[in-house]
Amino acid sequence: MVRITVRVNGKEYTREVVESRTLLHFLREDLSLTGTKEGCGAGECGACTVILDGQAVNSCLILAAETDGSTIETIEGEAKNGKLSRMQEAFHNHHAVQCGFCTPGMIMTIKDLLRRKPKPSRDEIIDGIEGNFCRCTGYEQIIEAVLDVTGQLGKKEGLRHVR
């Protein structure tokens, strides 16, 4: 067991953890922050993405014990004072959510991307979210949500009616 203190979404937590506990399980089970999801537990799907000291990481690949003194951002900190963030708002408006299981990780990845690149091109968005699997949406509406939030969407084609 080791004792760690972390700051998650602005709140400080001190806990004893077993050395082998992943950050993902620490967040979900010890802190009951279940917004972050587990899709593979092996660093392959991105569902568990959180921001650790300013960088998006797969929390299933990080040991909680390593994060002592760190600042962590998770999906639970994204909406502030009962108001969705602009990114969440855009996901909502563009149907960038279907089952929602990839969504928390996706939002955290994009948040990190936009900090590094406030106006990513379509290709940069694609490269940015490439590590986050979404089996439902086909990514297009997610990309459009990011383009919208960064003021780059232009006129959206949408669904075309034909006769």
Add this chain to the structure above:
Amino acid sequence: MLPVNLEKRKDSGMFGDLRSGETRVIGKRTPRVDSIAKLTGEAIFVSDMAFAGMLFAQVKKSPHARARILRIDTRKAEALPGVRAILTGDELDYRVGLYMVDKYILAKGEVRHYGEAVAAVAADTTAIARQAVDLIHVEYEKLPPVLHPLDAIREDAPLVHPQLGNYDYIDTAFSPIPGTNICNHTKLRKGDIETAFKRSEWILEREYTNPSVQHVPMETHVAIVSWKHDDQVTIWSSAQSPFTLRNLFCMAFKLSHRKVRVIVPYVGGGFGGKAGIHIEPLVACLSRKAGGRPVKFTATREEEFSLLPCRSALTYRVKTGVSSDGKIIGQKMTMYWDSGAYADYAVNVTRASGYSAAGPYEIPNSWVDAYTIYTNKPFGTAYRGFGHVEFFWGIERHMDLVAHAIGMDSLDFRKKNALRPGSVTLTGEKIEEHTGNVLTCLKAAEKAVGYGRLTAGEKKREQRSGMKIGKAVVALHKAPAMPPFTATGVILKMNEDATVTANLSLTEIGQGTYTALAQIIAEHLRFPLHRIKISQETDTDRDPYDWQTVASKGLLLTGNAALLAAQDLLRKSYELASQILRAQPVDLDHDKDKVFILHNPEASVTFREMAVGYAFPDGRSIGGPLIGIGSYIAQGLTHLDKETGQGLPALDWTYGAHGIIVEVDEHTGEYNILKVASVFDVGKVINPDAVRGQAIGGMLQGLGTAICEGYIYDQEGHLLNPSFTDNKIPTARDLPLEVESMVVETPQLDGPYGARGVGEHSMIAVAAALGNAIQQACGAELTHMPIRFEDVWRSLGKKEPIDNWITKSPFGSCKSAPEIRKNRPVQ
């Protein structure tokens, strides 16, 4: 019964008004009703749930594809502190099965596939349970497995289920052949096939194959079960089908339905893999053995690939006879479906694909033999498209190959043979004007990709890249595969503030039906959308019955039940208002807030005043809570004749087409998908963004199947690639450069506001479109799916295709080429 006076209002037909086109909420852009909970991380999935005293389960799995279980020693595991229950097949005598009751909860005597559960543990923590599973020692006697379905139907093949003749099964739909590995034989006979072939100018016969594929919902299967005294069982599950799960559970354990309760909260994707019944019985038995403590089992990603089911592999042989003017006059279709070790949904996939096997084309003389074949592999189940993704790879490739053989343009060939009003389907159903329009879909896709020519920009691109551009257009169709008596119910409860809460048990697994249902209810009630709530969690104790959330039937069936419930709610509101206002119901009308007398609108009563009963000024009260009830059952469907396959299986046909543009490097076989344009005849768009989400999401899932996904086994039946590293699924990089979504609206006469389902269709025939366009670009003639770069390269070099799905050494990769993607097309 029609609501008292509503028949005279224009938006009031049973299925909503199909003609006026004036809707307030239907067809309008509106966000999903469930996205905020999902976006904030507040949506609770079963994987997020925990209960006091909850135990954690782990499963011991077979390392062999086929083996006799000689002995299981659990003594060491039992001695481990924190272990609360251990189970082996010896002490469980329950069989489950959706259509064919052929599967023990834990393997008994013999294991039939790699990854099958042989023992299970519930313990205080996952770590202890895992340790306990490692301490369980199983002694096996390895037996030679039968892996390929074509081997499995040979006379000397070992039998996967020697007891097949003794199993219970649904005999109105299926025909097992005891003493063989064939657990179902679906037949279809229409016209006179032999004469047709004699009359044919050309005959072409080819074979097409697909490997097994994993659904990959991002949330793996998970269940929590507590089995309390007096057999009170509560199941929280990531299931798609709470009522079918309950029914099968009760049948397996011989329990009354009132004792078993299934609760389904948010579900992280299903795609068919979470339909039916899977891990719940095992988890339930662990709970019972642990004295009723809740037990949770969460499948690992690896278990998702082999403990849980996959999509069946298919070998499809098609023989087509064509007249001198390019009409198909006869077609013989033989399907060998690889069921894996258990029948589960594969028998019904076989049946459904059997009666749709020709695609949306008229074949006057047809003959189908579709076999479901047991093998020693993880078993197949429902997967988005329900067989159609697999056999459309064959049939739509075949349409191109036949067209080439007879020297006709393949799109002209399709148009010539497409179903149109007056055509008769394989099962004898006559196509009507309102069934939907394949031709319009084909033409829209043709136009969207500029089929048949290259633009100046495309020519320039070819010169620049040295690659060849190919284009293709394919057609598709699918009807829901379901029993003729498929039914559903909706209950609408008016709340004190005149908002409405809907209870129903179609589950929301990401497909967006709850949003569409809220729109349908709001439209019909004339209420603003925000006043409608669809209760997210489904609960068999509290919600009305729904068969299953499968088959793209939810919008139509539950949509109609919702319309009926809305009508019932209005009828009851009018009845109550008529007493309050002293007017006949026929003289009343309503708006979003109140019911009023039509010719004297001043005289009114609000829904708020009536919602839970109306109180007169002196305190006397009438009415009571306003509750609308709607029940709907599929109309007019029949069983199919077992010898001829004739009958009416289709609730509705959704037609569609994909157009695709691909560029291929003729030397290396590498290719890029420049554009996919998809079009579906959805009857009526309820929510444009949701339709587009289904169209694009399904298309990319279809591309996954087309470009890289598939189970690879070694020759002993071990699954070699149960992970995302070795079994890739599409990422954002695999999105085609350009994606276009279109709809045709030929109203479905018995669909809510004319709508029909489109959840699965976007995935169908995408692979064939890709294969056809690649062939058009470079001549590679592909008949195996998926299409990896080296498969194209092999085909170009006329090297034998590698069937590496049962292999000595696996090949293959799934590669994106972002550097080419950045070179955007100039059109």
